[in-house]
Amino acid sequence: MTEKNWLLTYDDVVGGVKNYGRESLLSLGNGFLGWRGALVTNRYDDDFYPGLYSAGVFNQTSTAVADRQVINEDLVNLPNVQLMKVTVNEQPLVVNPNTIKSLHRTLNFKTGELKDAYRVQIDDDTTHFVDIESIKVIDPIQWHCLALECKITPSYDVPLTVDAIIDGCIENNNVARYREFESKEFKIASITDSGMTIKTLSSDVVVAIATHSTGQNTVSKQTMITDTSLQDHYEINGQAGQPVTIQRVMAIASSLETSGDIHKFVHNEMTQTNFEKIQKNSYQYWQELWRTKDIEIVGDDAMQKLVRMNVFHLNQMANLHANPYLDASVGSRGLTGEGYRGHIFWDELFALPYYSANEPTSAKALLQYRIHRLSAAEKNAISEDEVGAMYPWQSGMYGDEQSQLIHLNTVDNTWIPDNSRLQRHVSLAIAYDMWVYQQMTGKTDVLADDGLKMLIQIARFWINKAQKDGDRYSIKGVMDPNEFHEEVPGSVTGGLPNNAYTNVMVVWLLNYIHHLKQIQPLDFDRVAESIGYTHEEQQKAQALRYHLKLSISASGIVEQYQGFSQLKPLDFQAYEDKYGDIHRIDRILKAEGKTPDEYQVIKQADFLMLIYNLGAQQTHDLIVQLGYELADDWLSQNTSYYLERTTHGSTTSRPVFAGIYVELARQGNADFESKAYDYLTDAIGSDYYDIQGGTTAEGVHMGVMGQTLSVIQNDYAGVDILHGQFQINPRLPQQWTKLKFMQQYHGTRLTIEITANTITVVSDQDMTLLICGEQVNLLANQEKKVAYNG
Numbered sequence: 001m002t003e004k005n006w007l008l009t010y011d012d013v014v015g016g017v018k019n020y021g022r023e024s025l026l027s028l029g030n031g032f033l034g035w036r037g038a039l040v041t042n043r044y045d046d047d048f049y050p051g052l053y054s055a056g057v058f059n060q061t062s063t064a065v066a067d068r069q070v071i072n073e074d075l076v077n078l079p080n081v082q083l084m085k086v087t088v089n090e091q092p093l094v095v096n097p098n099t100i101k102s103l104h105r106t107l108n109f110k111t112g113e114l115k116d117a118y119r120v121q122i123d124d125d126t127t128h129f130v131d132i133e134s135i136k137v138i139d140p141i142q143w144h145c146l147a148l149e150c151k152i153t154p155s156y157d158v159p160l161t162v163d164a165i166i167d168g169c170i171e172n173n174n175v176a177r178y179r180e181f182e183s184k185e186f187k188i189a190s191i192t193d194s195g196m197t198i199k200t201l202s203s204d205v206v207v208a209i210a211t212h213s214t215g216q217n218t219v220s221k222q223t224m225i226t227d228t229s230l231q232d233h234y235e236i237n238g239q240a241g242q243p244v245t246i247q248r249v250m251a252i253a254s255s256l257e258t259s260g261d262i263h264k265f266v267h268n269e270m271t272q273t274n275f276e277k278i279q280k281n282s283y284q285y286w287q288e289l290w291r292t293k294d295i296e297i298v299g300d301d302a303m304q305k306l307v308r309m310n311v312f313h314l315n316q317m318a319n320l321h322a323n324p325y326l327d328a329s330v331g332s333r334g335l336t337g338e339g340y341r342g343h344i345f346w347d348e349l350f351a352l353p354y355y356s357a358n359e360p361t362s363a364k365a366l367l368q369y370r371i372h373r374l375s376a377a378e379k380n381a382i383s384e385d386e387v388g389a390m391y392p393w394q395s396g397m398y399g400d401e402q403s404q405l406i407h408l409n410t411v412d413n414t415w416i417p418d419n420s421r422l423q424r425h426v427s428l429a430i431a432y433d434m435w436v437y438q439q440m441t442g443k444t445d446v447l448a449d450d451g452l453k454m455l456i457q458i459a460r461f462w463i464n465k466a467q468k469d470g471d472r473y474s475i476k477g478v479m480d481p482n483e484f485h486e487e488v489p490g491s492v493t494g495g496l497p498n499n500a501y502t503n504v505m506v507v508w509l510l511n512y513i514h515h516l517k518q519i520q521p522l523d524f525d526r527v528a529e530s531i532g533y534t535h536e537e538q539q540k541a542q543a544l545r546y547h548l549k550l551s552i553s554a555s556g557i558v559e560q561y562q563g564f565s566q567l568k569p570l571d572f573q574a575y576e577d578k579y580g581d582i583h584r585i586d587r588i589l590k591a592e593g594k595t596p597d598e599y600q601v602i603k604q605a606d607f608l609m610l611i612y613n614l615g616a617q618q619t620h621d622l623i624v625q626l627g628y629e630l631a632d633d634w635l636s637q638n639t640s641y642y643l644e645r646t647t648h649g650s651t652t653s654r655p656v657f658a659g660i661y662v663e664l665a666r667q668g669n670a671d672f673e674s675k676a677y678d679y680l681t682d683a684i685g686s687d688y689y690d691i692q693g694g695t696t697a698e699g700v701h702m703g704v705m706g707q708t709l710s711v712i713q714n715d716y717a718g719v720d721i722l723h724g725q726f727q728i729n730p731r732l733p734q735q736w737t738k739l740k741f742m743q744q745y746h747g748t749r750l751t752i753e754i755t756a757n758t759i760t761v762v763s764d765q766d767m768t769l770l771i772c773g774e775q776v777n778l779l780a781n782q783e784k785k786v787a788y789n790g
Helices: 016-025 262-271 275-293 301-317 348-358 360-372 374-383 426-441 450-465 500-516 524-531 535-547 572-579 585-591 606-614 616-625 634-643 653-666 672-684 702-716
Strands: 007-010 033-035 052-054 058-065 068-075 080-088 100-108 113-121 129-138 145-154 158-167 186-192 195-200 206-216 220-225 229-238 244-254 296-298 406-409 414-417 467-469 472-474 738-745 748-754 758-763 767-771 774-778 784-787
Touching: 007 301, 033 129, 052 080, 052 244, 080 129, 080 145, 080 244, 129 275, 145 158, 145 275, 158 206, 158 244, 186 229, 195 262, 206 229, 206 262, 229 244, 244 262, 244 275, 275 301, 275 738, 296 301, 301 348, 301 672, 301 702, 348 360, 348 426, 348 702, 348 738, 360 374, 360 426, 360 450, 374 450, 426 450, 426 500, 426 738, 450 500, 450 524, 450 535, 472 535, 500 535, 500 606, 500 616, 572 585, 606 616, 606 634, 606 653, 634 653, 653 672, 653 702, 672 702, 702 738, 748 767, 758 767, 758 774, 774 784
Parallel strands: none
Antiparallel strands: 007 100, 033 052, 058 068, 080 158, 100 113, 113 129, 129 145, 145 244, 158 229, 186 195, 195 206, 206 244, 220 229, 296 738, 406 414, 467 472, 738 748, 748 758, 758 784, 767 774
């Protein structure tokens, strides 16, 4: 197997947002900590951004903007624990894109190590340079611990000093457009010779850092404390070609997950480990993880590497050792940057299926984050004169709404209204995640008491929001996942009427709630009575399951929302000729004094998102359940219609089209084969190639990482574990000669290997499944090979 497919490597020197993006991709994490891949010698500037984050540690700041105070809740960038300040002959070593003469960076997915090796020119004499090598590693088992090793080798005999620094003079500055806001998030509470303690300014979270460093080939070590830093200062008689090695071991804990004496806790954690032990734990963890979670592709090496990169990052964002002890979910950028201020969105929907099928312990822990914030969602509903639970579009520490009322248009740098909080469909995503976990694991443990209560309260929100409209019911005043459209042109109120994604997902939710009534151990009636789910609401829910309104044209196009087809067409080619990149056409139109509300233009085709969520058949059945008819070619017709109007302004757009085109190819239209693969290729390279022009600088995109794995395992491999039985119906791309991976289903682990005409399955328990529509009985640990017509 090609070793390079296990490595993310860079061999050139870049600066600006391009390097910020690489630092995001080179991040390390263990569910609790996220450590950006910045060079250890560099502080924050326009080219480098060290970042360290702890799951759930947020803080709120206030900034005066447009004659009012804007409150922002931010994932806190913690003190920089990796800073190595090198001084050569009493002159600070300057490390920047101009002085770095060579650079080799390697993130090893099999070991969880980030290794950097770079040569820094000291002066005009080309024979005077310093070679620096570093290894960074986070412990995924003893998940409060992390460590680094730094080797400094001068090219000539020269006095050196190295300061291993914990820098507490840190602010949140990763995202350029946020820098106008207050960005100081914490104060230093104390510094001792073994660590630093900080406290967030408004949320009062205490974070303690304990540290210990050792040096080889050094003359002396002195620990120094300043108002903002802890420094282990090493004096060195530098000799040509002789490396000086500094190792630093750290433990970090917060008052959110650690009770008792937090300072004693981190000190004990630190003293019980060392660099080699952390390195060993990381190696063993990742070796075991890849044994069960690798997705092996033969036929496309570039795809293989990026698939493993996505698997690696998803398993850093959530970790079975850490997350059960954390009151946190996975933000849209994980713990790799400060994009979207670290908030949790509906993007969980793209990751929970992966965790449920591969690491259900982590999936359950992430679901608990939402359950614990049910009371906040109920308060949110009351504040908007709604009923039940209204989860916020952007959630942070407390579960209140963190979406802003204004945001910066980066095209013309103006502040404009932000109505994104009207995306109430986030609650439908939360319910979907609960259903996915239940379907894949066969467990109802997260539904006990508060989990079921949460689902009913989410349903009550929609039941009460739907209003009688002739012989049907309408839902108005919401934004759809498309996001480009915020209101009907000429309307005095925000939001849209009868968004197809929202209404069909509401019907799906009410079907799910109806099914849960039949599961006796849940004691549905008791929970319903405890929260006031009335008989009248339940009757209305039954009516909504069959009478919610959709708009479907005579040609079978399901309108994005009622009235979408009456909007003006937009000349995409003219805008591409003028602006080039138009993926955020909404900002361009607003900068021109126009509004996307008036045009048939889409960020992501949310009607098609239903197929991603539920599959084509269930989407069809739900629409038919509402009393509508769809033509035989409804899927291809709707896909073509929406593709013509979509700019892919979100990274989550392309995987939806990729999956649908696989399904259309499976139905017999081979012309869609290449389209599917093109969309998958673009999507899986979203962060690696930074196709959105710098957004990877703010952190990787968790959603598209989960989606691309879904396209591979659920669309190309044809594995369906959401509809009552394990099914396999593959349609491999022509480029692949083999696809192999494991999945968990109801406590059973299956190994699946697919080639062009054979499917080989091994289960660790007896079970029955469907392969290409035929029932197949498996005996535990006995290989079953089935031929199929690929």
